[in-house]
Amino acid sequence: MIKDLTSFYSKNALNMKRSEIRELLKFTRQPDIISFAGGLPGPETFPVKDLEEISCQVLREKGALALQYGPTEGELPFRQEIAKWLNREKAGIKPENILVTAGSQQGLDIISKIFLDPNDIILLELPSYIGGLQAFTAYRARMIGVPQDYEGMRMDLLEKELERLAKKGKKPKFIYVVPDFQNPSGVTMPLERRKRLLELACQYEVPIIEDSPYRDLRYKGKAVPAIYSFDKENYVIALSTFSKLLSPGLRLAWIMAPTEWMDRMVVAKQSMDLCSPTYTQLIAAEYLRRGLLPRQIENIRKVYGRKLEAMLKALEKYMPKEVEWSKPEGGLFLWVKLPKKMSANDLFPKAIEKKVAYVVGSAFHCNGKGQNTMRLNFSFSTEQQIDEGIHRLAEVIKENM
Numbered sequence: 001m002i003k004d005l006t007s008f009y010s011k012n013a014l015n016m017k018r019s020e021i022r023e024l025l026k027f028t029r030q031p032d033i034i035s036f037a038g039g040l041p042g043p044e045t046f047p048v049k050d051l052e053e054i055s056c057q058v059l060r061e062k063g064a065l066a067l068q069y070g071p072t073e074g075e076l077p078f079r080q081e082i083a084k085w086l087n088r089e090k091a092g093i094k095p096e097n098i099l100v101t102a103g104s105q106q107g108l109d110i111i112s113k114i115f116l117d118p119n120d121i122i123l124l125e126l127p128s129y130i131g132g133l134q135a136f137t138a139y140r141a142r143m144i145g146v147p148q149d150y151e152g153m154r155m156d157l158l159e160k161e162l163e164r165l166a167k168k169g170k171k172p173k174f175i176y177v178v179p180d181f182q183n184p185s186g187v188t189m190p191l192e193r194r195k196r197l198l199e200l201a202c203q204y205e206v207p208i209i210e211d212s213p214y215r216d217l218r219y220k221g222k223a224v225p226a227i228y229s230f231d232k233e234n235y236v237i238a239l240s241t242f243s244k245l246l247s248p249g250l251r252l253a254w255i256m257a258p259t260e261w262m263d264r265m266v267v268a269k270q271s272m273d274l275c276s277p278t279y280t281q282l283i284a285a286e287y288l289r290r291g292l293l294p295r296q297i298e299n300i301r302k303v304y305g306r307k308l309e310a311m312l313k314a315l316e317k318y319m320p321k322e323v324e325w326s327k328p329e330g331g332l333f334l335w336v337k338l339p340k341k342m343s344a345n346d347l348f349p350k351a352i353e354k355k356v357a358y359v360v361g362s363a364f365h366c367n368g369k370g371q372n373t374m375r376l377n378f379s380f381s382t383e384q385q386i387d388e389g390i391h392r393l394a395e396v397i398k399e400n401m
């Protein structure tokens with residue numbers, strides 16, 4: 001009998017960390033818990049009827065192709081449709097710039113695999129997307145968090161960090177940002193900051209990984225151009241996904257990159273899964289070809305816009321004045337700051353007792369800080385549950401202040 005497995009595992013495997021969110025989701029499956037924990041889309045937004053009809057058509061007309069292996073880069077009709085979709089933001093994007101991935105999470109793994117050796121430095125927002133932290137940790141990157149405010153990563157601090165590293169002769173492998181309605185904080189980086197970010201990236205010759213699953217989910221305010229849309233120097237690699245626009249169950253996303261970056265990414269993906277599912281790619285390609293996505297997005301915007309308003313209203317109504325929160329204009333999340341001395345981690349079991357769940361903010365901090373913060377999701381619960389859940393959460397906070 002093997003007793004100690006540790007000696008068998010690679011250093012990378014031993015360095016991997018379980019996602020706290022995935023662990024928390026176990027609690028939130030209990031039916032009487034109101035969960036603001038996961039990042040799940042509202043199931044009422046799934047275009048079930050359209051996908052049912054298109055799935056049948058794909059099987060009927062292209063069954064032999066749909067059920068077969070496909071190219072690693074992705075099915076051409078799907079990549080053509082994605083390129084067309086992205087041409088709204090930047091002319092000249094071609095199918096050759098698109099690598100289809102099984103969710104953006106796989107995109108992050110591919111990026112990590114091709115860029116990172118153990119101890120390589122990367123710069124990212126503080127807080128940042130937990131799945132990104134997980135991927136980078138698995139490849140043993142040294143993550144340096146750059147604090148953000150309500151307008152995203154602070155460029156003065158990024159510049160200082162780049163300068164500090166340059167003086168030591170060190171160069172980060174990339175800067176990872178989620179500039180639109182960030183997961184976890186909900187904040188969006190304004191245009192000036194995006195321009196400065198690109199300027200700094202070019203000056204210090206560090207690529208930017210722009211991960212933007214929520215870009216199209218804006219409920220108010222004016223859209224800000226994607227960083228890749230004004231990148232003329234090929235410094236930006238952009239990730240996006242249909243998880244929050246169509247359905248995460250399709251597992252369809254893409255990396256959009258200058259063609260020079262593509263070869264290593266394709267090879268990296270080959271050893272992961274050979275290809276993304278042909279069947280779902282052909283379904284999504286037909287969905288896009290029929291021009292159904294804009295209407296779908298409009299529908300989601302209406303539904304989530306109402307839910308966001310319901311959460312902001314409930315926070316205003318129930319939270320004690322010492323508690324602060326972000327006021328996002330889109331996306332799926334909102335960020336809550338408790339008074340400095342309070343710990344969202346200590347509060348968590350008490351919140352579960354009161355049948356409400358959230359994700360502790362420290363899980364999103366690569367430096368383990370942010371104990372007094374939490375992430376709330378507003379897309380999954382109904383408006384009534386949002387009101388009741390925030391009421392419960394406010395009670396737990398007040399009782400423990």
Ligand SMILES: Cc1ncc(COP(=O)(O)O)c(C=O)c1O
Binds near residue numbers: 103240
């Ligand atoms: C910032 C960010 N990147 C990537 C992902 C992964 O999405 P998926 O793998 O479903 O495309 C998510 C999901 O929540 C996210 O918030």
